[in-house]
Amino acid sequence: MAETIRNIRAVAAKELRGYFVSPMAWTMMGLFAFLFGYFYLLYLNSFVEESLRSMGGQFGPQPVNVNMRLIRPLLSNASVIILFLLPMVTMRTYSEEKRSGTIELLLTSPLKDSEIVLGKFLGAIGLYAALIAVTLLYVGVLFLYGNPEPMPVVSGYIGLFLLGACFISMGLFISSTTKNQMVAGTATFVFALLFWIVGWASDMAWPWLGSILQYLSITQHFDDFGKGIIDTKHVVFYLSFITFWLFLTLKSVDSERWRG
């Protein structure tokens, strides 16, 4: 067990290092901060306007809910940004090692396949955590000058984190099936988008199909987190989604060995 953890940590640390010694992690963090900042400005502006307008209401000044009006839409926008960014994080995980041949080092070292998969997953999660940590600066400012409820913020971040982890696990699998980074990145984006919009077909002619598609939609499970609710059924959905793709990654690496 101790050895397993040590091995996973070694692989994860190597992955994380790989992101941060290249310009990739920094560029991504910078652009993410920029986009998120722009959304922040837009929502803050409309929030301020609304607050001013509510001051002159006939019942006197009414507080506008900062959670509902500002933080929730912001996190929801952040989830759109990661839909675009995370495929670029995961596309290289396996593809690059296969292309350059370093996968031979990993697969002939005394590591279990599962340790490599988990290490790579956690490495990408580490970068993702750094990405969303950037947004905490913006949200921190709101706590400094306003009084948002902390609970919906915490649950919103948990939801965002799980959502990103879903994309990462799926991207990891897709990357493990190809040597070509571009193919991996594009396919990951398309599949992520598919799971994003699949719920839109919920009012289909066949209600049973509609409800299944609705259930599969990753965004549909995200909404409650933004409202401050941590519902077990959503957490279970995300965790099973992640486990499913990690398991497929493991199988893909294994079958690759057989095929050579």
Add this chain to the structure above:
Amino acid sequence: MIEVQHLTKRYGPVTAVDDVSFRVEKGEILGFLGPNGAGKTTTMRVITGYMPATDGTATVAGFNVFTHPIDAKKRTGYLPETPPLYPEMTVREYLTFVARIKLGQANKAERAARVDAAMRKTHVDDVAGKHCAKLSKGYRQRVGLAQAVLHDPEVLILDEPTAGLDPKQIMETRELIRGLAGSHTIILSTHILPEVEQTCQRVVIINKGRVVAVDTPKNLTHQLKGAATLYVQVEGDGTAADVLSGVPGVGQVREADRHGRYVGYEIESTHDIRRDVARAIVSKGWGLLELRPKRLGLEEVFLQLTEEAARETGAAPEAPAGPSATAPADDTEKGEREGHG
């Protein structure tokens, strides 16, 4: 130390390795020789646990690589054909990462000591701080070697360790490998014959996925030579062949080359006939220009063996005849698989 038994690997309909068996004793350097695409890399990848075999077993240091992969991998160092380097890491960072994944229990100080030792052993300490992406081909190869020996494995598997190096680097790498023998058991693949003659104690010749010969480089050349062959060059009237045939103990006489009055012959015999041959020629008043035992290089041995294997399976009926000294023991399903070779 390494034992491979009836190893077969198929990729769909293609058989890359077909019923290969051999063993390597402790401290030995085994040369794995064959043309490109003969199945060398595939066999090595199976032994290192990179891929499973379709059939057969491989055992490293007493551990079956399929049933106890982790134990086997802890005792194996592998240098693939392209050294598996991470371009964005410095040599030291790279080897430190390798130490982390290969030396489970070791603490930080032990790992650093192993990294230093491996760098010294393979003479890469002078580039410790350089990024792997900026290394020359020779250094990349040596850092790859450092990676392979880092955990001091009992077994080293080196896939074409000198491929793409310049002559000086080739010499250095061979020297390095010879230095590693003794404390490690080594399998080394190559398609360059002199390399095997210079570095290996035993050779496995493989062609189209099958083992065509296993022996020492010396024995292989002897065995195939069959009877001893003598080369003589005579300056005379061109009738020396008859005279030579008359010398007692001489078997076949063949004209090898002719440049005007200078004619070269190859003489087969059962014992040393150099004195008799010399006397016979001189007594005729001809000039004896050259007289030397002809030794078959591995080059010829290799060609003979591979052509022989092809001829037996009907793929190359025109191939010249050669003594069948070391054909594989197991001839079942031969011919059947050559259809897609």
